[in-house]
Amino acid sequence: MTRFTGVSLIVSFAVLAAGCARTDTAQPSMAGNSTTPAGQAPVPSVPPPGSPPPAPAASAAPDGQPGSNAQGAATLQFQTQIKEYLRIHNEAETKVPNLKRTNDPQEIADREALLAKAIQTLRANAKIGDIFAPEYQPYFIKIVQDDFATRPARDRRALIDELPKNMKVDVNTVYPTTIALATFPAALLRKLPDLPPELEYRLVARSLILRDVKANLIVDILRDVVPTIPS
Amino acid sequence: MVGVRMMSHSLKRFVPVILMLAVATVVAAAVTEQRQIPQMSAAPNTRPPVGKDSVKFLVLGDTGTGDTAQFQVAAQVWKSRQVFPYEFAIMLGDNIYGSERPQDFAQKFERPYKALLDANIPFYAAIGNHDDPNQRYYKPFGMNGNRFYSYQKKDTQFFVLDSNYMDKDQQAWLEKELRESNAKWKIAYFHHPLYSSGGAHGSEIDLRMIIEPLFIKYGVNVVFAGHEHFYERLKPQKGIHYFTSGGAAKLRSGDIMKTPLTAKGFDTEQSYMLVEIDGDVLRFQTISRRGNVVDSGEITLASRPETKS
Numbered sequence: 001m002t003r004f005t006g007v008s009l010i011v012s013f014a015v016l017a018a019g020c021a022r023t024d025t026a027q028p029s030m031a032g033n034s035t036t037p038a039g040q041a042p043v044p045s046v047p048p049p050g051s052p053p054p055a056p057a058a059s060a061a062p063d064g065q066p067g068s069n070a071q072g073a074a075t076l077q078f079q080t081q082i083k084e085y086l087r088i089h090n091e092a093e094t095k096v097p098n099l100k101r102t103n104d105p106q107e108i109a110d111r112e113a114l115l116a117k118a119i120q121t122l123r124a125n126a127k128i129g130d131i132f133a134p135e136y137q138p139y140f141i142k143i144v145q146d147d148f149a150t151r152p153a154r155d156r157r158a159l160i161d162e163l164p165k166n167m168k169v170d171v172n173t174v175y176p177t178t179i180a181l182a183t184f185p186a187a188l189l190r191k192l193p194d195l196p197p198e199l200e201y202r203l204v205a206r207s208l209i210l211r212d213v214k215a216n217l218i219v220d221i222l223r224d225v226v227p228t229i230p231s
Numbered sequence: 232m233v234g235v236r237m238m239s240h241s242l243k244r245f246v247p248v249i250l251m252l253a254v255a256t257v258v259a260a261a262v263t264e265q266r267q268i269p270q271m272s273a274a275p276n277t278r279p280p281v282g283k284d285s286v287k288f289l290v291l292g293d294t295g296t297g298d299t300a301q302f303q304v305a306a307q308v309w310k311s312r313q314v315f316p317y318e319f320a321i322m323l324g325d326n327i328y329g330s331e332r333p334q335d336f337a338q339k340f341e342r343p344y345k346a347l348l349d350a351n352i353p354f355y356a357a358i359g360n361h362d363d364p365n366q367r368y369y370k371p372f373g374m375n376g377n378r379f380y381s382y383q384k385k386d387t388q389f390f391v392l393d394s395n396y397m398d399k400d401q402q403a404w405l406e407k408e409l410r411e412s413n414a415k416w417k418i419a420y421f422h423h424p425l426y427s428s429g430g431a432h433g434s435e436i437d438l439r440m441i442i443e444p445l446f447i448k449y450g451v452n453v454v455f456a457g458h459e460h461f462y463e464r465l466k467p468q469k470g471i472h473y474f475t476s477g478g479a480a481k482l483r484s485g486d487i488m489k490t491p492l493t494a495k496g497f498d499t500e501q502s503y504m505l506v507e508i509d510g511d512v513l514r515f516q517t518i519s520r521r522g523n524v525v526d527s528g529e530i531t532l533a534s535r536p537e538t539k540s
Contacts, residue, residue, distance in 0.1 A: 103370045105336040112365055155436060162360075162432075178330050180361045183423060186397040186437040200396055213364055 092118035282509030290504035292323035292457030301480035323457030324359025324422030388414035392421035409449035424456035461498035
């Protein structure tokens, strides 16, 4: 358990570090305050409801301009939140039996439920936007919407058709095991910031969710990200 | 007696007519069947393996319904083993549909395949979109706690992917495994087909763009996928042989669309595959729920398949 947690932490931080490096250099930037210190929330720049997401600053401002730094700060902030979530996840892992390979599916189900319960308790006050914080929501929205916009109509429709519909998603609740996890578009996954193995992105109806893989728990939600299909 | 003789005589007059009618009926039935069951050819039951020291395995896709069809296919799968003694089974995902309570594992996996499990036939599963990734901890699925993994049987290496979530870690792992593999045969399998004529889903183009270059670069020979609830053998794509076999319990009847991709399609009945790798030759046969061989053929290393059905 301890060894697993240690390895897991190393892997997670390596992945996060790689994510930072990648997103700082390769991702589009957002306009904002370049002087925001790392780890401190930059000035929120949330668009009013219904307004289109802002254009990425990278296309408007060359690297080194204020937009890029604001983007970097936002990404760093996101990854700080991910790190904080991992701390909670790892603490919860210490409170439940180790997950081993087993012939008994009951053991897997019990362990998953216990881990979920432990995380739910540790995050009792969790709310939407704790991790997908408002200051970088436009960034995520833009990535997803740009990705869908570049797909052929048939592909876009197939992706949207596969997403679970009429499913109520809430932060800190278990993802219903009776509902299929829709395939996450591989090309889109490449454009989003990296996550440690404990977490994954998923699309549910029009929302982008963060899901804890081992606990099958919905960690955060970004609503109205997936475009609708014009009728 | 006279009456009998007279009847025989009058019957004789109708023999040519009866024969003609019979032939016409058979031809009409065959034509109708061809129309209803595209590209299916009824053939004898499971054929035995050819090689003595070959790698023999079973291919099952989209199994976990727990319904009558799954049990019927499973019974046929066991019958096939009496002729074709496969040593292990690969599962192409959607191993457990719906809820995943312990009783679901029993009804949707352990009971249907009890004979195989009792015979200690190992299963090596891939994760489908209906599967909780924590199935990797379920020992009978042979995943050893991993969402993606590889294993080797004699001169064949299998690369099992989680096509639901192709992140960078998995891509890096796949490239490393393929690069380091010295196996004669490289076989990849996962849930979503890179090429498909399915009307409901179709080809998984996103995934294809990312992993097919690796398959080409490192010489993957054959790819198996499920997701589509039918059987389709694709025409070789960029030198790789693709099979979709996602109808071992679920069936999406009539879902194979007419596309230039299909070499052989079967979507009117559930099916599974039996595969033998014998030196430079891979032999496959696809068996229907009723036990008919609906497709078969050989793939020789670096060649196109020669079909026999």
